[in-house]
Amino acid sequence: MRLTNDEHARISDAITSAEQTTSGEIFCVVTQRTDDYRAVPFAWAALAAIVLPPLLLWIGIPDPLWFTSGGWSDGGHPAPRLIIALYASLSALLFVAAFLVVRIPPVLHLLTPRSLQRSAVHRAAVESFLSHGIHVTEDRTGVLIFLSLEDHAAEIVADEGIYAKVAHDVWGDALDALLAEVRDGRIAEGFIKAIGLCGGVLSAHFPPCERNPNELPDKLIEI
Numbered sequence: 001m002r003l004t005n006d007e008h009a010r011i012s013d014a015i016t017s018a019e020q021t022t023s024g025e026i027f028c029v030v031t032q033r034t035d036d037y038r039a040v041p042f043a044w045a046a047l048a049a050i051v052l053p054p055l056l057l058w059i060g061i062p063d064p065l066w067f068t069s070g071g072w073s074d075g076g077h078p079a080p081r082l083i084i085a086l087y088a089s090l091s092a093l094l095f096v097a098a099f100l101v102v103r104i105p106p107v108l109h110l111l112t113p114r115s116l117q118r119s120a121v122h123r124a125a126v127e128s129f130l131s132h133g134i135h136v137t138e139d140r141t142g143v144l145i146f147l148s149l150e151d152h153a154a155e156i157v158a159d160e161g162i163y164a165k166v167a168h169d170v171w172g173d174a175l176d177a178l179l180a181e182v183r184d185g186r187i188a189e190g191f192i193k194a195i196g197l198c199g200g201v202l203s204a205h206f207p208p209c210e211r212n213p214n215e216l217p218d219k220l221i222e223i
Helices: 005-019 039-058 080-102 105-111 114-131 168-183 187-205
Strands: 025-031 142-148 153-158 220-222
Touching (some): 005 220, 080 105, 114 142, 142 168, 153 168, 153 187
């Protein structure tokens, strides 16, 4: 989802307005997703291939007695090689089926552990914080508001100058406001609300000083 020029302009105006009340810097980034979670379909496919075949054979699906011809039976009972063949075939089929199903984006999102998604979003937010130079502001008072749309998650990363005075959980209201708007499809409104709340936190602890340079671009970056 790409934001319009008007939405970008409104977010830029919100950042500029918030920074007029503080010596801190606010930077915003939105990405479609932080990870493709390639390992997740393999993990679920392997689990299906290991767990389901013995369960299905135990309840008689498929029934080995259907194949008691051509040397596949021994005295009216399925031969061991039949059981082995069925087990191997079921494992392979279930692996492929589970892999293809879990790769479907809504299914992948549903079956990806939230802890893994949160870890991926946090890692991407920190990488973005560093790559955009937010950590090199003069007083180390930069704040990143980071949103991952497909992960349905957001992070606020603050520099060490802020953490020295502000507890990490103080950003909870800003994150809640951002995600509440995003859930309704209002990404720009979510950022504007989060920027305002972050600006309020910054202004309370880092009021504007006589020399108050604008060290970071007042805009939202889409990656």
